[in-house]
Amino acid sequence: MPTDTELDSNPRTTPADGGAESADGSAAPADGEGELDLLLTAKTVAADGVVVLHLRHPGGVPLPSWEPGAHLDLLLRPDLVRQYSLCGDPADRTELRVAVLRESAGRGGSAYVHDGLPVGATVRVRGPRNHFALxxxxxxxxxxxxxGITPIVPMVAAAQASGADWRLVxxxxxxxxxxxxxELRDRYGDRVSIQPQDETGLLDLPALLAEPxxxxxxxxCGPEPLLGAVEANCRHWPAGTLRVERFAPKTFAEPVRRESFEVELAQSGRTLAVPPDRSILQTVEExxxxxxxxxxxxTCGTCETPVLAGIPEHRDSLLTDEEQAANDTMMICVSRSRTPKLVLDL
Incomplete structure (x- = not known):
């Protein structure tokens, strides 16, 4: 999930306890939970405008485990949070790696990483989390x-290790x-097809996806035009075949239910009214x-919340069609309700 979208960090939340003990005697967060201060030990150039951040624990504590497709939140400043897909080796518990593209049209995140984050800096991270699992x-x-190659790099390594038949375009x-x-061509040879647009034109998706x-x-994973084209060319493939990860949210029409609705918070024992101009997340936080x-x-999945009753109107860009149809979880930052009331596990 390598994006320079401006995100709102949420320092009101605190990590769950657990995990290994750090060098200063404090407990490192359990895998996928909480926040952790890591040391930026190196910045390497992966391509024009792309740097790789190498992050390690200053005390040598084993880092949280992760699987291909996972992303990491970088809390660069209190008002500046970015999410990037992990592109290293999941078996290496000593280092987490993310690749960051400098985006000229971004709102400051990638510029900060490229120009304002020196080797030796401490970087607070949250995660890893995985909504793009292999x-x-x-x-x-x-x-x-x-x-969009970043989450794919560990995926092809896992596919190769499993003995699966695979191809990367x-x-x-x-x-x-x-x-x-x-690195990909040297390691995997002809399984990897490198197709620069200025040499070969756009990817021939109709031919690539012609036969289900x-x-x-x-x-x-990639920019929205690519994802939209892949989705269009996979419509005749079996349901559940395609999985995508987006950099930016989809565009939606007006909500189905334009009036207020209620959310019952099962853990808190409270019922709140969600007005048309506020999200469930805003209402709950207020x-x-x-x-x-x-x-x-x-797009990030951080606020994913179990649904115990009622039917959500899913407006996220993360869950698959099948996951949305199950109606057992929702992203409360953007999704709303099709029914007068939702019961959430909050």
């Missing part, structure tokens, strides 16, 4: 666009802008109930 399969097709503006292209393969999973959140645009 599911077991005998065959995979990976499609990456630009910096990787597009970008130019060869020099495509991070990890050399019921046994193959398709994973795609009632003094802390909820972990980050992006507030339905």
């Amino acid at each position: 599911l077991p399969a005998q065959r995979y097709l990976f499609i990456a666009g630009g910096i 990787y597009g970008g503006r130019s060869r020099t802008s495509m991070a990890f292209r050399t 393969d019921p046994g193959r999973l398709v994973y795609c 009632a003094g109930i802390p909820v972990l959140s980050s992006c507030q645009e339905g």
Whole structure:
């Protein structure tokens, strides 16, 4: 999830206790929970405009475990939080790596990472979390666009290790802008197809996805035009075949229920009215109930909340169609209700 979208950090929330003991005697957070201060030990150049941050625990404490597809929150300043996909080796508990693209049209996050974050700096992180998990399969097709290659790098390594049949099609503006292209080709050979747009044009998705393969999973990460095109060309594939990760939220029409609705908070024993101009998250926080959140645009999954009753109107850009249809969880930063009342596990 490599994005320079301006996010609202939420320092009101605190991590759960647990995990290994750090060098100063404090407890490191359990895997995937809480916040942790890490040391930026190196910044390496992966491509034009792309740097890789190498993060380690200053006391040598083993870092939280993660699996391919996971992302990490970087709390760069109290008002500046960014989320980036982990692109290192999940088996290496000594280092976490993320790749950051300098975005000229961004709102300061990538510029801060490139220009204002020196080697030796302490970086507060939250996570890892995974909403783009690699599911077991005998065959995979990976499609990456630009910096969308970052979550795919550990995925292809896992696919290779599992003995699965897989292929990666990787597009970008130019060869020099495509991070990890050399390492991928050197390691995997012809399984990896590098297709710079200035040399080969846009990816030929109609040809690539022409014939449905019921046994193959398709994973795609990249800019919205690529994701939309892949989704369009996978409509005739079996349901559940395609999994994507977005940099930015989808565009939605007006909510189905334009009037207020109620949310009953099962743990808190309170019922709150959610007005048309406020989100569930805002309403809950204004009632003094802390909820972990980050992006507030339905792309990161931090505020995912179990639904115990009622039918949500899903307006996130993260859950799959099947996950949304189950109606057992929702992103309360953007999603609303189709029914007069929701019961949430809060």
